[in-house]
Amino acid sequence: MTAYLLKRLLIGMVTLGVASVVVFLMLEVVPGDPARLMLGMNASDAQVELLRDQMGLNQPLVVRYLTWAGGLLSLDFGKSYTYSVPVIDLIKERLVVSFPLAIIALTLSTLIAIPVGLFAAARRGKAADTAAMAVAQVGVAMPNFWFALLLVYVFAVWLRLVPAGGFPGWGNGVWPALKALILPAMALALPQAAILARVTRAALIEVLSEDYIRTARAKGMPMRAVLWRHALRNAMIPVLTIMGLQFAFLLAGTIIIENVFYLPGLGRLVFQAITQRDLIVVESVVMLLVAAVVVVNLLVDLSYAVVDPRLRTRQ
């Protein structure tokens, strides 16, 4: 188990190192000059050059990479070109929105998906199963920005229960902040729940054909207990894998939903930084996301061991 963990950790470190080089070089070749963007069309070339000096953009490539990568090790991400504040502060400000949003969305999605998956798998081939999967299919196919706008019109414009968008910050109380996250979390959760429900159902159906399930049923165990105690636990591995992927996506791949609800999340920070060629912010956020994926994968690997005792003893 320890060797297994160490190996996973090492792979994670190497991934991060390689990613830092790739990300840095990729953004190097993107055309566009942050200094020119800042100063606009009326500034002279000499002024742009001056600002490039101030931003530290005129240093050699290797020096800039080493400064940045070295900073990353001590969690010093450097200073944003456009905002001229430490990148880490920008990221923190966005994480307090994106992280809770991802957690709420994932929780919602799981709470919907697992029962639906169980329900459908237990009634495999029957009308209820077909209906549940048809709804899930709609959930997968529906554009999430459209669903988001629908939610806004119903709950914000018509019923006026929640704000149409924006984020008041946690400083103004937990409830207003949560209220601002409810609709976006729902908009994000539904398509994810649809996918997860389908995966859960498929995994359960496979497990339900195993011998030990028949044995459990044969010894008189009720279907409900068989499903929850034996089948679901064994079907968890593919479900957890998908959940891990979904969490990474929910953390930063939510730019469309962030735009619809004008939430100051990580997705919009990256998008804005790309258009303004605030390369240091782009690089740092991408690295953070790589780190998040690595960590989530590690956690998923660990959770396999929790749900499957064989993995614990084998290694």
Added chain:
Amino acid sequence: MKHWKTVVTAAAFALASSTAAMAARTDLVLGMPLEPPHLDPTAGAAAAIDEVLYANVFEGLTRIGSRGEVLPDLAESWTISDDGKVYTFKLHTGVKFHDGSDFDASDVKFSLDRARGENSVNAQKGLFAAIDTVEVVDPSTVKVTLKNPLGSFLYNLGWGDAVIVAPDSADTNKEKPIGTGPFKFQNWAKGSSITLVKADGYWGDPIALDKAEFRIIPDAAAAIPALLSGDVQALPNFALGDALAQVKADPRFKVVIGTTEGETVLATNNKRPPFDKLKVRQAIAHAIDRKALIDGATGGLGTPIGSHFAPHNPAYVDLTGTYPHDLAKAKELLKEAGLPDGFKATLKLPPVGYARQGGEIIASQLREIGVDLQIIPVEWADWLKQVFTDKDYDLSIVSHTEPNDIDIYARKDYYFNYDNPAFNKVIDELNLTSDETKRTELYKQAQTILADDAVNGFLFELPKVGIWDAKVEGLWENSPIQANDLTKVKWAD
């Protein structure tokens, strides 16, 4: 729920106080599509910076009013020497910066010297190029001596890039702007909103609002529900596109279509064949149907232009008839230019609605005369690099939003690659003239030369589409400079 709370609070106020005026709201939330990169108008070109801070938080010696006129601001009055080179400004006294420090002549000297200094990264450094010296005569008098007379000097001082800052706070204005205006900066929740509140002891006319919040809403589809739900009460300048129709008929809102200083042009590389031939440029001008273009690219809201000048400017001449839409004439001109079968070229389009949609329409219009345009969409950063800096382009569509910027055609190495000594002479003369009648005459000459030379395809003036609560008064209808001046804004009732 929130709505009811407001109503109840307002009702309670109305009961508690005998004056009915207490019931009027004193807060306003405005939606804007782009977030400023920072909050220092003297250190960046982004329009969003001025749209939050100009006239609200920062003030200059002069300021630009809602009709584009020059008004006194921190300078109460001024005198100009007979040779037009020495400006003596009398400053308001008793003015304080928001951090409590006093404003006086030394702050003016500091601000102007900083903006034009060697290490200045002011995005409009050219505004200050004519200044020779700035002297403090006494705490309320400043003398500015110019190298040469400059007719537009007072106007230049009214730009957001020329606002007066204090030495102690100049370096931190990006994060925490300190000015002399009627609003002081309160909070910036990055990616979300910027809040201003009424400043205590403001020197000028009192304002009606206690609080103004600029909320960043990047998407037009999200801006409309924000307005409908009451979260936001004004979208002063928002390219709403089709979404506009949704609120146009709603009596709760006022839709105000105004003009801007954005001359939208089919930018043409005047040195690159075949665009170096006047006849080819004239042919393109004849092939453009402005009406169809304006309908398609701005929902019919833009104003056609025939040269690089804003129609609301008193010196404007209507030159849209110089090369009227005439396909036969256009083909004839191409033949005379030795290109009877037309030619192929590229059209690089920045990521804004009017350019992307306008580009499709221009391409189909030019196809009628055998000019085959390959459309290349580019990002802003890419556009600035390829088109603006490297001049690696044939044609592009872009709006030049700086006010009164016809002089860009006299700039050496500007990306149009246009060089006409006769035009440069007019601009030189304009710079040396301060007499309004003479200036108007020269502006007219300049416009006519550009129109005749068909330097660019002159398309339309960008509209300002504003929507706000029908009870909100005092927001600008037009946009003579990029600003959301809130000093006269109030709620009716």
